[in-house]
Amino acid sequence: MPEPRPSLALTASLDDPQRERDLARMKRLATGLFLLAAVVFVVCTLVGTEHGAWIGYVRATAEASMVGALADWFAVTALFRHPLRLPIPHTAIIPRKKDQIGESLGAFVQENFLTRAVVEEKLTTIDVPTRLGDFLAAPGRAERLSGDAAAALTALTDLLRDEDLEPAVAAIVERKLHATEAAPVLARVLELVVDGDRHQEVLSAALRLLSRFLHDNRVVFRAQLGDASPAWVPDWVDDRVFDRAFAGVQQFLDEVGADPRHELRRSYDDRLRAYVHALRTDPETAARVEALKKELLEHPAVRAWSGSLWSNAKGAVLAAAADPGSELRSRVTALILDGARLLRTDRTVRELVQRHAHGIAGHLVDRFAGDLAELVSSTVARWDTEETSRRIELQVGRDLQWIRVNGTVVGGLAGLVIYTVAQLIG
Incomplete structure (x- = not known):
């Protein structure tokens, strides 16, 4: 029993x-x-x-x-x-007859109130978009709703176990990275760089850094030349040779950096474009890039990074959600206010919401009318x-x-x- x-x-x-x-x-x-x-x-x-x-x-x-x-x-x-x-x-x-009354009451409510025809007829007399827009646009309502959304998000994350999600997120990221071919992605990135002449800017910056590095370490390079020079060569000869060579290198770097049409730059551009073409057409080049990608993904530092994605993202989102002045809260509030404005003024949005309100309400009634009737009858039965x-x-x-x-x-x-x-x- x-x-x-x-x-x-x-x-x-x-x-x-x-x-x-x-x-x-x-x-x-x-x-x-x-x-x-x-x-x-x-x-x-x-x-x-x-x-x-x-x-x-x-x-x-x-x-x-x-x-x-x-x-x-x-x-x-x-x-x-x-x-x-x-x-x-x-x-x-x-x-x-209490239980039978409860069942009859539930059936009465279901058959006479919780029907698609009754609900849709009622909705035709209600301006759903305006009511919803007025509700969202009430003073302070958007801020409260954004705060409620933040609280709901915090409660949801509290229910999730970090020790379960961290390896799951890491596995998803690694699986996605392994499944994505590296050569086409790298080729597209390099194409964007070349098309915008960003590669020349990178070369100019590299030349400046190299020139500064040589200047800052001039004494070190001179000492290396002295150590490598035969003992019978006078120091003043080493100094002259080093000065001429050092000045030549610096002058060359300056010329390349100052001349956008320098031959080195054209060669650099041609080689980079050829590499992009090889990434798209040459299987061996693509295979080498793919092998490098797999090696990087297997590196302990990369694995540690992928494992920390969930914790870092969760911490950043929760911190922003808890701060009323954060950009996240501000954007959610602005989104709610924009939605309220569209609901009250945009004809297309209003017609869409009004039409879908009928469909959603009808679906909910068809789906849950029996459950609500059962709720009535079972509640009465427990009295x-x-x-x-x-x-x-x-x-x-x-x-x-x-x-x-x-x-x-x-x-x-x-x-x-x-x-x-x-x-x-x-």
């Missing part, structure tokens, strides 16, 4: 002291009318008809009032409990039986007490009419 589900407490908002007082007052009124009819009936019975024929009419009215009051009391009470605590069949209807009956009586009991009052009055009038007709016939 399945284990019984625990009872679910009803919300405390259904407890209304004013409703309780009104219900108690109506019960006293209905009971008082019954007691009044009973007193009148007893008095008329004791007095008898010797004091006039009118006694019979009053007695018949009081008698019918008591019958009507008792019948309606039984009917109203039978909804919520057994009258006089007697297990009379077909009484205590709400406690006994405590006696508490449910009491709360429902508290909500509608005052109006139901009018049935007792009306039954007393109508029953008395019916009894009076019947008695009068009987007297006329007799």
